[in-house]
Amino acid sequence: MRISGRSLLTTLTLVLGLILNNVSTAQSVEYGQDATGDPNAVWVMGASGFLYSDRIVFTAAHTADYFGDAGYVFAPGVKNGPNNKKYFAQKILKAPTYRARVGADNTRVDDFAIIILRESMPMRNSVQVASPADIESFIREKTPVEMVGYGFQNESSRTDLQWRNSQSPHKMTSVLVSGEDLRKYYSTYQGWVEPNQTILDYGVPNSEKSGSNCDGDSGAGFFVQKGDVRYYLGAAGGSQAGITNCRSFLKFPPTGGMSGVNPTHKFLALIKEAEEFVANEKKLEAAKEEARVAAELKAKQEADERARVEAELKAKLDAEAKAAAELKAKQEAEAKAAALKKTTITCVKGKLTKKVTAVKPKCPSGYKLKK
Numbered sequence: 210m211r212i213s214g215r216s217l218l219t220t221l222t223l224v225l226g227l228i229l230n231n232v233s234t235a236q237s238v239e240y241g242q243d244a245t246g247d248p249n250a251v252w253v254m255g256a257s258g259f260l261y262s263d264r265i266v267f268t269a270a271h272t273a274d275y276f277g278d279a280g281y282v283f284a285p286g287v288k289n290g291p292n293n294k295k296y297f298a299q300k301i302l303k304a305p306t307y308r309a310r311v312g313a314d315n316t317r318v319d320d321f322a323i324i325i326l327r328e329s330m331p332m333r334n335s336v337q338v339a340s341p342a343d344i345e346s347f348i349r350e351k352t353p354v355e356m357v358g359y360g361f362q363n364e365s366s367r368t369d370l371q372w373r374n375s376q377s378p379h380k381m382t383s384v385l386v387s388g389e390d391l392r393k394y395y396s397t398y399q400g401w402v403e404p405n406q407t408i409l410d411y412g413v414p415n416s417e418k419s420g421s422n423c424d425g426d427s428g429a430g431f432f433v434q435k436g437d438v439r440y441y442l443g444a445a446g447g448s449q450a451g452i453t454n455c456r457s458f459l460k461f462p463p464t465g466g467m468s469g470v471n472p473t474h475k476f477l478a479l480i481k482e483a484e485e486f487v488a489n490e491k492k493l494e495a496a497k498e499e500a501r502v503a504a505e506l507k508a509k510q511e512a513d514e515r516a517r518v519e520a521e522l523k524a525k526l527d528a529e530a531k532a533a534a535e536l537k538a539k540q541e542a543e544a545k546a547a548a549l550k551k552t553t554i555t556c557v558k559g560k561l562t563k564k565v566t567a568v569k570p571k572c573p574s575g576y577k578l579k580k
Contacts, residue, residue, distance in 0.1 A: 239421045239455050241362050241379030247286040248333040249439060250357035250378040250429065253324070257358040257378075259430030259441065260285045261336050261480075263329035264487045267473065268428030269446035270307040273322035284330050289359060289376045299490070300325040302483055304476050316407040316448040319471050322428075323483045338473050338480065339433065339440040344411070347385050347442075352433050354385050354413060356445055360425030361455040367424075381420025385431070385442065386412045394450070394467050401450055409469035411442075415452045416465035423455040431470060443470040555579040 244250060251258040251266050254276060258268035266282055281295040301324055308318040339347070347354065357380045361367055366376070386394075391412035395402040402408075413431055415421035427446035432439045445468060452466030453459040473480075549568060556563045556572035557579045565572060572578050 239360075239362055239423050239453065241381065241420060243377050244357045244380040245286060245288060245377040247357045247378055247380070249285050249336065249432070250359070251285050252283045252287070252289050252359045252378075253428055254280055254282070256425055256427045257360065257429035257445070258282060258324065259336075259428075259432070259444070260330065260332065261323075261441065262484070262487070263332040264326040264490075265480075265483050266324040266326065267430055267441065267444055268322050268324055269317075269320045269444045270303045270322040271309060271317055271320055271446060272428040273301050273303060273324065274309075276301060276324065280324070282324065282326070282330075285333075286378060290374055296326050296328060296330050298324050299327040300486065302479055304479060306475075312405075313403040314405050314407055315403075316409060316469065317446060318407055318409070319475065320447045321444050321471070321473055321476055321479075323479060325483055325486060335438045336432075337438055337440055338477065339442050340474055341472070343433075343440055344385065344442065344472060344474075347433055347440075348387055348411075351384050353382050354431055354433055354442065356381050356383075356413070356422075356426070356429050356431045358422070358426035358429030358445065360427075360429070361423040364455050364457050366455060379420075381415070381422075383413050383415065383419040386414065388412070391467060391469060394464065397464060398451070398462060407448075409447050410471050411469070413468040413470060414465050415449075415468060416461055419465070421452045421454075421461075421466055422449055422468055423452075431468075441473055443473045445470070447471055 249260045251260050253268050256272040258266040261267050281297045283293040287293055304319040304321040306319040310317055357378050359378050362379055388410050392408050422445055429445045431442040448469035450467050451462045551566055551568050553564055553566040554570045556565055556576035558576045563576055
């Protein structure tokens with residue numbers, strides 16, 4: 210039986226209304242809540258990302274397309290600005306099944322990538338990739354789903370460069386809906402979906418109440434907070450429909466907008482590859498650091514040995530010089546003493562004899578030295 214467009218619209222409006230009523234009032238990147246200090250939201254050169262571990266950032270594959278070898282990110286949760294420390298990329302991995310938009314099909318399929326950093330950045334919480342069972346539970350229980358991004362927050366953000374150099378991340382809070390509900394949403398609005406349009410696995414409703422994506426949020430992560438753990442669902446950017454995208458001339462339809470997303474648990478092998486790469490890099494760095502410390506220790510030991518030998522040689526030379534100086538002084542003293550020693554000579558004059566005692570004795574006039 211074919212359901213009329215009006216009936217479907219009414220049904221979907223009620224479904225989404227019930228869903229959104231189960232979410233606490235929250236604003237988002239557009240109509241957003243400030244999320245400065247968020248432990249995972251990462252600015253990615255004009256887009257967004259999600260810190261998964263100290264050197265692994267999840268983002269959208271189409272964001273990584275223009276990220277480049279010289280790309281860098283900032284630490285999580287900081288306000289954007291030129292004075293922030295830059296963390297440069299070492300390697301980028303894209304989902305092997307990633308497909309960009311093709312022709313009239315505006316959906317990006319498996320829009321997921323991993324940025325591996327050259328150095329660690331602060332990691333303050335625990336992150337897990339949501340499993341299929343987790344996702345089923347989140348949909349069934351209408352668990353709040355959050356996304357924190359560095360996208361535009363209103364139309365003026367597009368042209369306000371001063372704002373863009375000091376922007377803070379903003380958060381939206383919504384829920385996750387099934388692929389079936391996502392297809393219902395598209396079918397509500399004839400002409401939104403091309404005949405060959407790809408429909409992704411799950412959807413996240415957008416509205417003025419729950420918040421909405423804008424340009425620059427691509428790569429931000431949808432996640433569920435459970436206690437101290439964040440369960441990562443997927444990256445923003447696969448598909449968007451019915452959102453205003455921070456444009457004043459666009460309005461939300463009655464049922465709001467919708468983000469389409471594929472789950473990241475499909476890419477566990479890619480994540481494992483990234484984790485193994487990081488672990489190997491850390492081993493290499495540890496080996497290099499160990500070699501550096503050993504080289505420094507060896508250099509210090511060699512320098513200490515040289516200093517010891519030089520000190521001993523100097524002490525020996527100083528002792529020899531001192532001994533030579535003392536001998537010379539002694540000889541000079543003896544010579545001086547000898548030079549000052551008095552002697553006695555005998556002088557004669559005919560039958561007269563006279564003894565003369567002096568340092569350098571001389572016979573008186575008319576006397577001759579007795580031989």
